Amino acid sequence: MVLVARQKQxxxxxxxxxxxxxxxxxxxxxxxENKRSIIIFTTIMLTFCVGIYIGSIGVINLFGATxxxxxxxxxxxxxxxxxxxxxxxxxxxxxxxxxxxxGQIYTSTAGLLNLLCVVNAVYLAYLRGVQTAGG
Amino acid sequence: MxxxxxxxxxxxxxxxxxxxxxxxxxxxxxxxxxxxxLGGNPQSMLWLLPLAAAIAIIYKVTKLPKITAxxxxxxxxxxxxxxxxxxxxxxxxLHSVAWLxxx
Numbered sequence: 755m756v757l758v759a760r761q762k763q764x765x766x767x768x769x770x771x772x773x774x775x776x777x778x779x780x781x782x783x784x785x786x787e788n789k790r791s792i793i794i795f796t797t798i799m800l801t802f803c804v805g806i807y808i809g810s811i812g813v814i815n816l817f818g819a820t821x822x823x824x825x826x827x828x829x830x831x832x833x834x835x836x837x838x839x840x841x842x843x844x845x846x847x848x849x850x851x852x853x854x855x856x857g858q859i860y861t862s863t864a865g866l867l868n869l870l871c872v873v874n875a876v877y878l879a880y881l882r883g884v885q886t887a888g889g
Numbered sequence: 890m891x892x893x894x895x896x897x898x899x900x901x902x903x904x905x906x907x908x909x910x911x912x913x914x915x916x917x918x919x920x921x922x923x924x925x926x927l928g929g930n931p932q933s934m935l936w937l938l939p940l941a942a943a944i945a946i947i948y949k950v951t952k953l954p955k956i957t958a959x960x961x962x963x964x965x966x967x968x969x970x971x972x973x974x975x976x977x978x979x980x981x982x983l984h985s986v987a988w989l990x991x992x
Contacts, residue, residue, distance in 0.1 A: 790956060793950045793961075794947065794950060800943070801943040807920060808924065847922060851929075853927050854924070856936050863943070864943070870948075
């Protein structure tokens, strides 16, 4: 019985984490933290959009010469980044210099901030599970 | 390829007068396919301000136990100010070191 409850809890934590990655703020929305989820969604989407506005979608160069840590941080935004990476594959949207750097910094930071929110959502879900179990 | 598609869509949409919103939307999306012209001038350093604001907002939204408008704005403004002050101090220190080394 305890094992089943733990499995359910683990599945719930995974679902929260996955949702929070799929759509920024969705993890908090599932936990009924509506204000937080709206603020997270707006801020991360705006930061990401500013990044691709400055440097164009060419800053998402997943299969090019972009360093792995930048690619990893960009992917943390949402799986949409993977679709954008397919669009820009083969250097279809070349971007160099300052626009490229500022765009990469913005999109990477948005991804890292979303990672923080994913971790926070999973932690909140875990704490609630512990509280309901009487821990 | 995407730019060509946008141009074709705009040409198609312009033939219909009621499709003004569609044209505006296409122009908006098209701005994301070409980079902005930014130089390496001191003014471009101002791009750090929105980034610092985003970091302050997200940090505070995950840290505050309860979100109320006044408390959230106050806490975020304090953190944003702290980040900017620290950046200015770091910039001044680095500038001084560079000035001392290069004369």
